[in-house]
Amino acid sequence: MRRLLLPAMYVESIYHIDLAKLRARGIDTIISDLDNTLVPWRKNKINPALKPWLKSVKAQGFKVCLVSNALEKRIAYFRAELNIPGISFANKPSRRAFLQALTLLGSKPETTAMIGDQIFTDVLGGNRLGLFTILVVPLCDRDFFFTRMARLFERWVLRRLVKEE
Ligand SMILES: [Mg+2]
Incomplete structure (x- = not known):
């Protein structure tokens, strides 16, 4: 379990990758x-900075896809705005949406990175499939209560993991 919760990389933001x-x-x-x-x-x-970053990611030959637990309406907006494919209602850490994204892009788990701000959805889901998981510091702290509680637990897990290293 410990291995599944640990990101392969931990950075301040997507721009630090x-x-x-x-x-x-x-x-x-x-x-x-x-x-x-x-x-x-x-x-x-x-x-x-986001659109230029995505442009440079694509220019460097990466295929990109959003996988989000958000509603379809929100993801449809960002698919159009950012000009990238995206899957809504992903139900992360379930593997289903990640597999859907890999099929859509024609990619393999071992050559795919997953970027996210939450251990129990993004990192756990990505690690379950053998993706290269990258944890970023969340952009905004105005999350709803449940996510805030999950973050407290995340910090506790991270502290324990660091101690065990
Ligand atoms: Mg998130």
């Missing part, structure tokens, strides 16, 4: 969470 390093590891596909990873939760505001 060393894309060349991912390429060097043979990674050709990036599956990303949406809320608090790419955009603040419940907001439609897009950071001016």
Whole structure:
């Protein structure tokens, strides 16, 4: 279980991910969470740096797809706005939506990275499939109560994992 909760990489934000390093590891596909990873939760505001970042990700040869637990209406908006495919109602950490994304992109788990801000959905779901998991610090702390409680538990898990290393 411990291994499944530990991200392969932990960075401050998507902009801190060393894309060349991912390429060097043979990674050709990036599956990303949406809320608090790419955009603040419940907001439609897009950071001016996000579109250029996605453009450079694609220019470097990565295939990209959103996998989100959010409603279809929200994901449809960002699919159009960001010009990338995306799966809603993902029910992470279930493997189903990740597998759907891999099929859609024609990618393999071993050459795919998963970026997200939550251990118990993004990292756990990605690790269950053998993806290269990247945890980022959440963009926005205005989450609903349940997520806040989950974060407290996440911090506790991370502290324990660090101690055990
Ligand atoms: Mg998130």
